[in-house]
Amino acid sequence: MEYQIFLAGVGGQGILSVTDILCNSALEMGFKIRGSETHGMSQRGGSVFSNVRFGEVYAPLIMERDSDVLLAFEPIEALRYAQYVKPEGICLVNTHPIPSPSFTLTKSSYPDLESIISALKSFCSDIISFDATQLATDLGMPIIQNIIMLGALSAIPGLPLTVDSLKSALKKQFKVKHFSLNLKAFETGRKTYQTITA
């Protein structure tokens, strides 16, 4: 067995925290774990990715068209890394756009969401998209959009990580006082996925 999750987003979106949680959940379940991630220069504001692989795996990087899931925290970043997801895989997208100064300078507007989703479809047909940042803002903390996305991931059929092991890794990840809010975000994401796919 091998299972692979490709995480993509913008520096500062909490991608590495979600990576931690996925890895610790996989460890609790007894899997061999390999992964790789961006550090250093693109830390802030740059495009960032992280790969999590578990099961019978050796290399730290996911091969193109081989990832079971693309977990994208930003729509353009979803498209940038879409070539890594299997055509029959699943693409989870937070639709909340984050522009970049490079295009503010050239004065173009952010590409429209429908075109992004339709471009994504040529790489992977199963696309689940929603505004996780809005949901997180409704919970009172926009930055926990990453945990909402994690919750949505937890609802994917066939994910070898159990909800219990994900929750227990989530509990260990942040300060105790933030756990109830994180758990709420996790459940919100999970429910959102279930509602969309119902």
Place this chain on the structure above:
Amino acid sequence: MARLEDIFENVSGKDLVLLGNEAIARGIVEAGVAGVFTYPGTPSSEIPNTLHAAQPILKKIGYELYLEWSTNEAVALEAAYGFSLLGHRSIFVCKHVGLNVAADPFMTLVNAGVIGGLVLIVAEDPNMHSSQNEQDNRWYTKISNAPMFEPSDAREAKSMIIDAFRVSEKYQVPVILRTLTRISHSRVDVPLDPIIFPEFRQTIAIEIDPRRFVCVPSTARQNKQRMLQIVKDISNYLAESPWNRVEMGTDHKFAFIACGSAYIYLKEVLHKLGLNYPILKLGVSHPFPKKKVSQFLKQCSTSTIVVVEEADDVLETFVKKLAFETGFQNKIIGRREGITPSYGELTVRKLWNGFLNGMEITRPPEEATQKSSEVELIFSRPPVLCPGCPHRATFFALNKAVPRRHRLVSTDIGCYTLGVAPPLSAGHVCICMGSSLGIASGLTHSPGLKDPVVSIIGDSTFWHTGLPGLANAVYNKSNLMLLVVDNSATAMTGFQPNPSSFVSHSSIQSLAIEDAVRGLGVEFMATIDAYNPKESIKIMKEAINHEGVSVIVSKGECVIQYNRREGLPKDTYYIETDRCVGCYACVHMIACPAIMWSDRITTEEGKPVPVIDQSLCTRCGLCKEVCPYNVIVKRDAEEVIGE
């Protein structure tokens, strides 16, 4: 990243998922290392960062670790050597180009040898994710004779450290451990081994024998011979090393020789293809394991030998040399046949595609006809100066004081290198740490140059290799303006302290850049507040007209470091959009990531209006200084966000 309490827990047997560099940091305390000497550089930085942060935890369990943020790699290696001479296990950590800086002491101290174990952890960066070049440091072993351990992943990197010390101490030579981005920045499940506490034996200075350690020619000749003998001895010892092992295969058409990181890509491809060939896996690549390789060639005399390695074709060169010497008759394929790429990172797909050049195998799944990263909708998202970065304010002032079209700017390595992007455009050239001053100096002496020359250097780089360049410029009467962009942090690599950075613990002496500049006899020196561009512009204009070397120290603490400690300021900045005329000075002059186009509001003429994203703004106020119509105002943050 794992919790420090977990990484350094005094237990063994437990499994953790660690970042490669965290695993290496754990390996360092599992080897009983007493001293760590480093200058930060990606992808090595998290090794000392993790140990630095863990010092209180280590102290609690009785582990005394001396950790030094040296001012550059040459002094770091020299200091590590000094530590080793009194019998202590010491570690030197740097990125690949750091070994170039340390190459001078390195090349000679290898011959003189060590007393306490000395291991150099050197992290390469294939594909140059955060580097100015791609450099295979295995060549250093060939010119220095220092042994090298080449882990294939972070688990091995951790376990190899203690063995590297054993070799270092048994043969009294420094040993290199080669890591790279995809090991240092990988995640792996790692079993913890016991922590070994360093022993501080009582030593006396007299044990350091000048007939060996004072490298005058007569000593150096002896040391060279000593080294050649040691290479022979180590070769024999390592012939039996468990790190160099053969994995038997069931099929024999091909046989693989792989070293370092390439081994895991090989395993993955063979696994995906369901193939089973013999593999000679080399974990200690220098001294070249002749015996082991020739045995393997003999065993596989009917197979085609495939050499798999990342970066240059170092292993292949030596395998082919040995095959020639031993009369091996079959084919050996590798780089020339396109098995592995000659630049960039090795990946599963690249290796799989490479195998198509010599093996009849199933093709990898087709790549998409168009790369998703090349879809037209995509805009680039390069790393940029953060919102509120003091460098942005300094470069804005520079652009006002010394027009972009009439200047040459020699910049240096740090966050401020990102200032070369438009609209700040602060840099024409940048080669390596500290190069800004030497290059600027050379530019000024070129006959016929009319434009002024500006050199830019950060605080940490100033102490690293800026000082010799400044001394040279003053001594040779170069006519340049040096801008020291002092953000009081080594920010790009993760906020390591440097001699003039914000010091929170009193045990370290804080040095002043201004004192060093004055001491070097610079006649024009001024200190400016980065966030006061009006004043900065005035002083920069004076400085650029000064004949000779002028130095401006632009002070503004890294906004991330400042806000982590002090929190966000109470007042924020706000664009009164109804008064905005759409001149776009704020967008075109400073390109702050927190300023973006409103998706709702336009000017009366229907032009788009910029707004400040309060979730990104760090409240530095530079945009207020830039706006010629005063429509950017300071207001209570709670009110603004409430709206």
